[in-house]
Amino acid sequence: MRVIIERDADAVSLRAARIVADQIRRKPSSVLGLATGGTPLGTYRELVRMRQEEGLSFSRVTTFNLDEYVGLSPSHPQSYRYFMQRNLFDHLDIDPMRTHVPDGLAADYESYCRQYEQRIEDAGGIDLQLLGVGRDGHIAFNEPGSSLGSRTRLKTLTSETLGDNARFFAGQEQVPRLAVTMGVGTILESRRCLLLAVGESKAEAVRATVEGPVTSQVTASALQLHREVLVLLDEPAAGRLQRREYYQEVERAQTLLETGQLRALGIGTTLDGGSHGDGSRTGGSHNGDGASSTHRGD
Numbered sequence: 001m002r003v004i005i006e007r008d009a010d011a012v013s014l015r016a017a018r019i020v021a022d023q024i025r026r027k028p029s030s031v032l033g034l035a036t037g038g039t040p041l042g043t044y045r046e047l048v049r050m051r052q053e054e055g056l057s058f059s060r061v062t063t064f065n066l067d068e069y070v071g072l073s074p075s076h077p078q079s080y081r082y083f084m085q086r087n088l089f090d091h092l093d094i095d096p097m098r099t100h101v102p103d104g105l106a107a108d109y110e111s112y113c114r115q116y117e118q119r120i121e122d123a124g125g126i127d128l129q130l131l132g133v134g135r136d137g138h139i140a141f142n143e144p145g146s147s148l149g150s151r152t153r154l155k156t157l158t159s160e161t162l163g164d165n166a167r168f169f170a171g172q173e174q175v176p177r178l179a180v181t182m183g184v185g186t187i188l189e190s191r192r193c194l195l196l197a198v199g200e201s202k203a204e205a206v207r208a209t210v211e212g213p214v215t216s217q218v219t220a221s222a223l224q225l226h227r228e229v230l231v232l233l234d235e236p237a238a239g240r241l242q243r244r245e246y247y248q249e250v251e252r253a254q255t256l257l258e259t260g261q262l263r264a265l266g267i268g269t270t271l272d273g274g275s276h277g278d279g280s281r282t283g284g285s286h287n288g289d290g291a292s293s294t295h296r297g298d
């Protein structure tokens with residue numbers, strides 16, 4: 001895992017949007033996994049700005065959302081389809097047929113969930129999965145106790161999640177009890193994961209995700225098993241991390257690598273003070289934010 005600590009929520013949003021935009025520029029036909037909730041809103045705002053002011057094109061992008069409430073139609077103002085349309089899709093040049101949000105009104109969930117998995121596979125798999133984390137450590141709606149190998153399925157929401165999401169409804173009793181959600185196993189198959197967390201209320205979930213044991217009681221901790229995860233935090237969300245200074249040290253080294261200052265890292269020099277070559281890229285490849293590289297703090 002690579003952990004990046006930004007000074008505030010806005011900086012998290014800008015950096016996350018830049019990572020998504022870089023992904024799209026590198027591969028215009030990217031398949032993105034998208035999340036709802038308060039956390040990614042700033043990221044979506046910035047992506048819309050990039051579309052409008054910088055011409056970032058989503059015309060060949062395909063998207064798959066993580067989850068949807070059972071019982072809500074796409075036009076229900078609290079449905080995740082509605083959220084995605086209003087906050088992102090309606091402002092992009094994306095082909096509506098390429099945007100997928102699980103169906104909250106499916107008649108046969110068993111076959112519907114299998115189909116959703118199949119569509120992801122048919123699209124070539126998810127290149128970059130955006131994730132938030134719940135206070136109970138869930139990713140998507142994989143509540144504590146979810147199998148770490150789980151696939152898209154129905155899930156019963158915990159009372160903590162119902163309480164957290166009541167703010168978007170007229171009251172807690174209005175929040176649907178069930179959701180259809182990608183599984184932890186589905187998420188782990190994405191090529192890259194980008195987990196965002198902001199605010200002090202997420203600090204404990206972030207600590208458990210990054211530094212706790214891998215456990216189905218904190219499904220986000222399963223990301224420790226993934227080969228390429230970037231965890232992007234603001235200061236308050238990082239507040240309980242024990243190794244925070246080390247993560248910052250990793251970022252300093254990463255910056256030196258990115259700017260080619262290899263000698264500052266001891267690359268191309270020997271312990272007796274001599275040097276090899278001109279200090280050019282002997283340290284291996286580096287491809288920027290969370291992309292594959294020899295050194296990326298994971």
Ligand code: PGA
Nearest residue numbers: 037038039040132133134
């Ligand atoms: P939030 O939700 O972004 O609204 O905090 C995150 C989550 O529950 O996964």
